Amino acid sequence: DAKTTQPNSMESNEEEPVHLPCNHSTISGTDYIHWYRQLPSQGPEYVIHGLTSNVNNRMASLAIAEDRKSSTLILHRATLRDAAVYYCNPPSGGGADGLTFGKGTHLIIQP
Amino acid sequence: EPEVTQTPSHQVTQMGQEVILRCVPISNHLYFYWYRQILGQKVEFLVSFYNNEISEKSEIFDDQFSVERPDGSNFTLKIRSTKLEDSAMYFCASRLDGYEQYFGPGTRLTVT
Numbered sequence: 001d002a003k004t005t006q007p008n009s010m011e012s013n014e015e016e017p018v019h020l021p022c023n024h025s026t027i028s029g030t031d032y033i034h035w036y037r038q039l040p041s042q043g044p045e046y047v048i049h050g051l052t053s054n055v056n057n058r059m060a061s062l063a064i065a066e067d068r069k070s071s072t073l074i075l076h077r078a079t080l081r082d083a084a085v086y087y088c089n090p091p092s093g094g095g096a097d098g099l100t101f102g103k104g105t106h107l108i109i110q111p
Numbered sequence: 112e113p114e115v116t117q118t119p120s121h122q123v124t125q126m127g128q129e130v131i132l133r134c135v136p137i138s139n140h141l142y143f144y145w146y147r148q149i150l151g152q153k154v155e156f157l158v159s160f161y162n163n164e165i166s167e168k169s170e171i172f173d174d175q176f177s178v179e180r181p182d183g184s185n186f187t188l189k190i191r192s193t194k195l196e197d198s199a200m201y202f203c204a205s206r207l208d209g210y211e212q213y214f215g216p217g218t219r220l221t222v223t
Contacts, residue, residue: 032210043115043202043214044146044154087154097167098144098156099212 004088009106012078020073020105022088027068034099035062035073037084044087044101047073083109113137115215117203123221124193132188132218134203143186144204144212145178147171154202160186193222 005023012018024033035047048055048062050071055062061074075082087104116135124130136143145157158168160178177189186205190197198221204212 034210038154043204043217044212045214046211049210097142097159098169099146099154100156101146101154103153 004102006086006088006102006105008103009108011108011110013110014080015077018075018078018082018107020075020086020088020107021070022072023070024088025069029068033062033064033068033071034089035060035071036087036089036099036101038087038104039081039084044099047086078107078109080109080111083107115203115205115213117201117215117218119218120216121219121221123223126195126222127192130190130193130220132190132201132203132220134186134188134215135184136186136203136205137207137213138184140205140207140213142166142206142208142212143178143180144206145188146202146204146214147199148202148217149196149199157188190220193220195222198222 003026032049032051034049036044037047038044048057048060050062050064052064054064063072085104085106087101089100115137118133122130143160146154147157148154155171156169158172158178159166163180175191179187186203200217200219202217203215206212
């Protein structure tokens with residue numbers, strides 16, 4: 001299984017950009033990189049995914065390293081509502097469909 | 112915006128009893144999932160379901176667990192004889208054909 005490494009927690013100020021790193025050095029060449037988040041007392045929520053190129057959507061941007069061994073989720077202007085646990089979870093590969101959640105990064109936003 | 116719904120929000124049951132957790136996935140979605148999260152721990156994959164059969168299951172999903180899509184809208188998880196260690200939040204998720212899985216709000220199961 002692909003293993004991911006994320007910082008346990010990060011802190012940022014409201015309305016500032018946040019860069020959340022993830023190492024996934026054993027990812028296979030065909031696995032997409034997904035990011036989900038879990039707000040307090042809620043189910044996980046899809047944020048973004050990508051394969052090789054950087055990706056943008058209305059929630060965030062995803063920067064993928066050229067060797068695909070790491071990626072960074074970028075929240076351009078964090079709000080208090082972005083306080084959550086962020087999970088970087090490449091699937092385990094081999095056609096497996098279930099998401100593999102690690103411990104994630106607990107993002108704290110200060111007003 | 113369409114969303115996954117789950118009922119009940121909280122279920123309390125006695126050890127050894129059967130429970131059925133219910134989910135209504137997003138209506139045109141094709142792939143369905145159950146996950147669980149024991150308090151303070153990681154979200155764990157249990158099972159995925161496609162075309163009326165299980166497509167993948169984890170080691171957690173043993174003979175005590177079963178899933179069913181009894182009609183065109185519901186997706187259920189049954190635990191045959193609950194144990195104390197089954198106490199957790201259970202999340203249902205669904206997916207159309209892209210990569211995004213959409214999760215429900217969860218059912219908190221408490222086994223006493």
